[in-house]
Amino acid sequence: MPSLKDTHPHFDFFSADSLPDSYTWPPLDDHPSSVHRSDGHHPPVIDLDSPDAVDLVRRACLDWGAFHVTNHGVPTELLHRVESQTRRLFSLPTHLKNLAARSPDVGVSGFGPAPISRFFDKRFWSEGFTIIGSPFEHALRLWPDGLGHVPFCDAMREYEEAMEGFTGRLMRLAFASLGLDESVASEFRGGPTVIQLNSYPPCPDPGRAMGLAAHTDSTLLTVLHQTATGLQVLRRGGSTGWTTVRPVPGALVVHIGDLLHVLSNGRYQSVVHRAVVDRARHRYSVAYLCGPPAHVKVSPSPTLVGPDRAPAYRAVVWGEYLGLKAKLFDRALTSISVPCDVLSIACFASEVVH
Ligand SMILES: C=C1C[C@]23C[C@H]1CC[C@H]2[C@@]12CCC[C@@](C)(C(=O)O1)[C@H]2[C@@H]3C(=O)O
Numbered sequence: 001m002p003s004l005k006d007t008h009p010h011f012d013f014f015s016a017d018s019l020p021d022s023y024t025w026p027p028l029d030d031h032p033s034s035v036h037r038s039d040g041h042h043p044p045v046i047d048l049d050s051p052d053a054v055d056l057v058r059r060a061c062l063d064w065g066a067f068h069v070t071n072h073g074v075p076t077e078l079l080h081r082v083e084s085q086t087r088r089l090f091s092l093p094t095h096l097k098n099l100a101a102r103s104p105d106v107g108v109s110g111f112g113p114a115p116i117s118r119f120f121d122k123r124f125w126s127e128g129f130t131i132i133g134s135p136f137e138h139a140l141r142l143w144p145d146g147l148g149h150v151p152f153c154d155a156m157r158e159y160e161e162a163m164e165g166f167t168g169r170l171m172r173l174a175f176a177s178l179g180l181d182e183s184v185a186s187e188f189r190g191g192p193t194v195i196q197l198n199s200y201p202p203c204p205d206p207g208r209a210m211g212l213a214a215h216t217d218s219t220l221l222t223v224l225h226q227t228a229t230g231l232q233v234l235r236r237g238g239s240t241g242w243t244t245v246r247p248v249p250g251a252l253v254v255h256i257g258d259l260l261h262v263l264s265n266g267r268y269q270s271v272v273h274r275a276v277v278d279r280a281r282h283r284y285s286v287a288y289l290c291g292p293p294a295h296v297k298v299s300p301s302p303t304l305v306g307p308d309r310a311p312a313y314r315a316v317v318w319g320e321y322l323g324l325k326a327k328l329f330d331r332a333l334t335s336i337s338v339p340c341d342v343l344s345i346a347c348f349a350s351e352v353v354h
């Protein structure tokens with residue numbers, strides 16, 4: 001029977017000198033400490049100001065579904081501040097964190113294990129803090145006296161502003177790489193802001209623990225800030241096994257999410273990724289989840305659909321897709337795919353009509 005300590009939502013990672021059973025996964029063959037992959041084998045680093053940026057992004061999306069970006073325009077000072085405020089947030093005592101825990105009646109915002117953790121019978125060696133819109137209410141509860149919440153809220157608000165500018169440029173590039181023009185990119189701008197702060201404490205047995213299990217993001221694009229090793233991606237098609245995405249100083253990591261997969265009619269596959277943990281280092285990461293405005297429907301772009309390439313997915317709005325992900329997890333994308341027999345009927349019908 002699991003002990004109370006194992007089942008408590010805020011398990012004390014720091015007092016554990018061995019891995020409790022509920023946190024013990026099958027051994028990870030591809031933990032960074034045991035993987036000796038050649039250095040040339042990692043998602044590319046793309047300079048956003050490069051004249052070839054569109055082509056480089058296309059190549060990276062086709063080969064990896066992930067890439068690094070430099071010259072992104074987000075000030076280094078702000079990245080440091082966001083990370084130090086993230087560290088400050090996760091260092092708060094458990095009784096305060098409980099006051100800002102995620103709860104079904106308030107929504108997804110707040111402290112808690114990553115929402116996908118409920119699809120697994122083993123626990124993640126991590127804690128998350130999800131911000132949807134403004135973190136102000138939660139922050140006031142966490143720092144009830146004085147101005148303790150101010151530096152945290154300021155850093156998150158400034159990060160949102162900087163990210164809005166950067167992801168605007170990024171979306172134009174990604175859309176241009178699919179042959180889509182500015183007007184399409186602008187239709188998808190201005191969606192609700194979602195920031196996921198992740199904390200991965202040092203772990204007594206990192207080879208048998210999981211920081212965040214393999215998943216794809218339910219976004220158009222996700223921008224990840226990491227300064228310590230832990231992120232791994234699965235390269236589809238090519239070689240098998242996990243590739244560790246080591247931090248590139250000053251660069252941000254971009255992931256293709258499920259909704260860009262849909263919009264591109266499957267040309268750009270969303271990247272499967274996970275986070276592993278370390279014996280000595282406490283790692284933090286900050287994910288900016290970039291999705292469409294609430295009422296904008298995402299469907300395979302008409303310019304990427306043709307007589308020889310039928311639409312592979314039906315249209316969805318972000319909220320509906322998040323609901324499907326919360327219910328079906330890794331079957332969410334397939335659940336909106338258009339079955340082959342419907343496709344052949346549609347193709348046949350269009351042949352008859354034309
Ligand atoms: C807007 C989103 C996107 C969510 C759900 C909701 C809020 C939190 C996001 C994450 C963040 C951590 C990984 C993930 C897989 C998870 O468990 O929660 C993400 C999920 C998704 O991308 O599907």
Ligand SMILES: O=C(O)CCC(=O)C(=O)O
Pocket residue numbers: 196198212217224226230231232273274275284285287
């Ligand atoms: O911490 C990481 O490197 C991955 C985080 C992640 O995948 C997420 O927040 O969606």
Ligand SMILES: [Fe+2]
Pocket residue numbers: 215216217222273
């Ligand atoms: Fe993710």
